[in-house]
Amino acid sequence: xxxxxxxxxxxxxxxxxxxxxxxxxxxxxxxxxxxxxxxxxxxxxxxxxxxxxxxxxxxxxxxxxxxxxxxxxxxxxxxxxxxxxxxxxxxxxxxxxxxxxxxxxxxxxxxxxxxxxxxxxxxxxxxxxxxxxxxxxxxxxxxxxxxxxxxxxxxxxxxxxxxxxxxxxxxxxxxxxxxxxxxxxxxxxxxxxxxxxxxxxxxxxxxxxxxxxxxxxxxxxxxxxxxxxxxxxxxxxxxxxxxxxxxxxxxxxxxxxxxxxxxxxxxxxxxxxxxxxxxxxxxxxxxxxxxxxxxxxxxxxxxxxxxxxxxxxxxxxxxxxxxx
Amino acid sequence: xxxxxxxxxxxxxxxxxxxxxxxxxxxxxxxxxxxxxxxxxxxxxxxxxxxxxxxxxxxxxxxxxxxxxxxxxxxxxxxxxxxxxxxxxxxxxxxxxxxxxxxxxxxxxxxxxxxxxxxxxxxxxxxxxxxxxxxxxxxxxxxxxxxxxxxxxxxxxxxxxxxxxxxxxxxxxxxxxxxxxxxxxxxxxxxxxxxxxxxxxxxxxxxxxxxxxxxxxxxxxxxxxxxxxxxxxxxxxxxxxxxxxxxxxxxxxxxxxxxxxxxxxxxxxxxxxxxxxxxxxxxxxxxxxxxxxxxxxxxxxxxxxxxxxxxxxxxxxxxxxxxxxxxxxxxxxxxxxxxxxxxxxxxxxxxxxxxxxxxxxxxxxxxxxxxxxxxxxxxxxxxxxxxxxxxxxxxxxxxxxxxxxxxxxxxxxxxxxxxxxxxxxxxxxxxxxxxxxxxxxxxxxxx
Numbered sequence: 001x002x003x004x005x006x007x008x009x010x011x012x013x014x015x016x017x018x019x020x021x022x023x024x025x026x027x028x029x030x031x032x033x034x035x036x037x038x039x040x041x042x043x044x045x046x047x048x049x050x051x052x053x054x055x056x057x058x059x060x061x062x063x064x065x066x067x068x069x070x071x072x073x074x075x076x077x078x079x080x081x082x083x084x085x086x087x088x089x090x091x092x093x094x095x096x097x098x099x100x101x102x103x104x105x106x107x108x109x110x111x112x113x114x115x116x117x118x119x120x121x122x123x124x125x126x127x128x129x130x131x132x133x134x135x136x137x138x139x140x141x142x143x144x145x146x147x148x149x150x151x152x153x154x155x156x157x158x159x160x161x162x163x164x165x166x167x168x169x170x171x172x173x174x175x176x177x178x179x180x181x182x183x184x185x186x187x188x189x190x191x192x193x194x195x196x197x198x199x200x201x202x203x204x205x206x207x208x209x210x211x212x213x214x215x216x217x218x219x220x221x222x223x224x225x226x227x228x229x230x231x232x233x234x235x236x237x238x239x240x241x242x243x244x245x246x247x248x249x250x251x252x253x254x255x256x257x258x259x260x261x262x263x264x265x266x267x268x269x270x271x272x273x274x275x276x277x278x279x280x281x282x283x284x285x286x287x288x289x290x291x292x293x294x295x296x297x298x299x300x301x302x303x304x305x306x307x308x309x310x311x312x313x314x315x316x317x318x319x320x321x322x323x324x
Numbered sequence: 325x326x327x328x329x330x331x332x333x334x335x336x337x338x339x340x341x342x343x344x345x346x347x348x349x350x351x352x353x354x355x356x357x358x359x360x361x362x363x364x365x366x367x368x369x370x371x372x373x374x375x376x377x378x379x380x381x382x383x384x385x386x387x388x389x390x391x392x393x394x395x396x397x398x399x400x401x402x403x404x405x406x407x408x409x410x411x412x413x414x415x416x417x418x419x420x421x422x423x424x425x426x427x428x429x430x431x432x433x434x435x436x437x438x439x440x441x442x443x444x445x446x447x448x449x450x451x452x453x454x455x456x457x458x459x460x461x462x463x464x465x466x467x468x469x470x471x472x473x474x475x476x477x478x479x480x481x482x483x484x485x486x487x488x489x490x491x492x493x494x495x496x497x498x499x500x501x502x503x504x505x506x507x508x509x510x511x512x513x514x515x516x517x518x519x520x521x522x523x524x525x526x527x528x529x530x531x532x533x534x535x536x537x538x539x540x541x542x543x544x545x546x547x548x549x550x551x552x553x554x555x556x557x558x559x560x561x562x563x564x565x566x567x568x569x570x571x572x573x574x575x576x577x578x579x580x581x582x583x584x585x586x587x588x589x590x591x592x593x594x595x596x597x598x599x600x601x602x603x604x605x606x607x608x609x610x611x612x613x614x615x616x617x618x619x620x621x622x623x624x625x626x627x628x629x630x631x632x633x634x635x636x637x638x639x640x641x642x643x644x645x646x647x648x649x650x651x652x653x654x655x656x657x658x659x660x661x662x663x664x665x666x667x668x669x670x671x672x673x674x675x676x677x678x679x680x681x682x683x684x685x686x687x688x689x690x691x692x693x694x695x696x697x698x699x700x701x702x703x704x705x706x707x708x709x710x711x712x713x714x715x716x717x718x719x720x721x722x723x724x725x726x727x728x729x730x731x732x733x734x735x736x737x738x739x740x741x742x743x744x745x746x747x748x749x750x751x752x753x754x755x756x757x758x759x760x761x762x763x764x765x766x767x768x769x770x771x
Contacts, residue, residue, distance in 0.1 A: 181736075270736075
């Protein structure tokens with residue numbers, strides 16, 4: 001039903017509604033919608049920030065397709081997302097399940113796990129710089145301690161495949177982590193696990209929501225703890241997992257501060273720790289290529305939207321909503 | 325009713341302190357005297373350096389500023405290049421900004437800086453009092469876009485005690501690159517396990533190698549000829565092979581592991597202060613940290629050697645003052661700058677920042693009271709006819725990133741030195757070509 005133009009009370013109600021919601025929609029309009037529209041226009045311009053933008057059509061997008069640094073940062077970001085999201089999800093779910101057990105000192109364990117999340121990023125980065133120091137770092141110290149065992153495994157690998165694994169040899173000797181192109185990404189993923197406190201807390205909240213009756217029914221049916229986890233916990237937790245995966249997806253595509261601090265603003269060995277947002281920032285504020293940076297930002301937005309849509313699509317059959 | 329009373333109490337509890345804070349709360353350090361024109365000055369210096377500049381500003385406001393009716397408002401700003409850039413693009417720049425010399429060509433080429441040739445003359449600043457090198461690094465396309473604030477040259481710090489231990493004469497620093505190479509090898513020490521515990525020298529950015537682009541310059545090369553980035557010259561090739569050969573001699577893997585142990589620069593773990601690096605390419609400020617963290621360190625400073633002894637290539641650089649395009653009070657800003665650039669004022673600033681004096685003849689007091697005991701060496705180096713500054717490329721930061729990648733590749737895989745150089749040259753050519761093409765299109769469009 002459409003509103004009659006003469007409906008004065010309706011218009012007045014609309015005006016009042018708009019007035020009271022003005023702080024939000026004015027903010028949205030001026031600080032989000034208009035800037036986004038302008039950035040879309042700028043992505044089709046050569047805009048060195050200090051001179052007026054000059055329309056260049058799709059030149060920025062075409063240049064991106066042939067830019068080797070863009071391809072590198074894109075590959076790095078995808079690799080990081082592929083490693084960090086699944087690993088982070090598995091570890092966080094397992095930790096949440098462990099912390100959900102009615103053990104003595106449960107609160108203490110939960111606090112310990114959450115504390116790294118509130119430590120400032122720069123502090124975390126500095127601690128990890130030393131932890132991953134190839135010569136004196138704690139991580140390599142531990143790896144060297146189990147080095148003989150790793151070498152023994154490598155011996156088996158050599159017997160099976162005909163040659164030892166270089167990866168295992170490196171691991172046994174203690175990798176050069178942030179100094180080595182092949183290990184720098186692994187180091188970053190390892191450090192990302194340090195900040196799992198937030199998703200773990202969300203998973204813990206999700207675990208509380210799973211009805212106890214389901215576990216009891218499963219136990220009556222003789223389900224082992226593993227089967228209970230697989231058939232009750234995981235489906236019950238699936239909406240929370242979906243939420244965390246999407247948040248993680250957006251976060252990994254925007255990774256900036258951690259590699260920036262760890263690598264002291266450098267791009268890392270063979271640009272192995274140079275990510276999408278870092279290159280976007282460099283283009284915008286160091287190289288003064290604001291049009292190019294805007295094109296990157298729009299591509300980034302499209303990628304995130306596409307991936308989020310894909311995750312939603314794939315999750316249709318895997319996510320169980322209670323009451324749905 | 326109860327709700328109203330509760331609401332009133334809440335209003336009082338929150339409202340009264342807020343109003344009191346507004347009325348009686350902290351104010352800026354100064355009230356601006358009436359009738360003064362405010363000059364906004366953004367600077368990157370914080371801590372002690374910022375405090376020294378604030379004192380200069382205070383003295384100006386109390387004396388010359390009062391005479392001319394000018395009040396300078398000093399603001400320490402982080403990421404000053406980006407903020408100045410954004411403020412300029414937004415049409416509300418500061419009246420004076422303290423930038424780094426290497427951004428001057430980029431900003432000047434984009435029309436972000438106001439040329440100062442005429443303004444400096446009108447303000448009575450005598451440019452002929454400055455050493456030519458400091459004005460040269462402030463020029464772009466024959467126009468003066470900046471004025472030097474605290475300049476510096478980079479020299480060779482060497483650890484005399486480690487020289488003695490290696491059987492080298494502590495009073496004779498290396499005179500040529502070949503000699504430097506020999507010294508660096510002899511000063512590299514390994515433990516029983518083959519790990520490097522003391523390196524003669526490393527150009528790594530991970531270990532105080534702040535200028536990864538300079539090495540061809542010590543072989544007589546320069547990185548910009550006005551049209552092309554010249555990495556693959558004979559000098560460029562000689563430099564890259566020198567670095568690669570030295571790397572191989574020291575041991576690639578051992579050096580990478582050693583460089584990963586670099587401690588914080590401003591600490592006792594600074595590798596030069598800790599006696600872990602014997603030869604270091606650094607500026608006059610190093611003596612601050614030496615005095616603080618290693619006061620007994622037996623060291624000296626000399627010119628960094630060049631490929632031939634008759635040449636004396638020297639990196640000269642400076643923090644600079646600029647007036648952004650669109651600044652509202654350029655003339656008042658110049659009155660302030662003409663005060664700061666008075667020899668007595670600027671030399672006090674430079675001395676307390678542990679930098680050089682930009683003047684042709686520094687006052688004896690400046691040299692005598694300077695915290696760096698080797699300041700005369702640094703000062704003398706600024707007179708070298710072979711002194712060079714940052715390449716005046718408006719697309720420098722992009723090229724610099726490629727040079728860093730090249731250096732890292734050479735240090736990780738010295739056998740790929742030639743390939744790394746060629747790749748860097750190709751990328752630099754592409755960056756320059758793209759920039760020039762866009763600039764041509766832009767200028768064409770403007771006509």
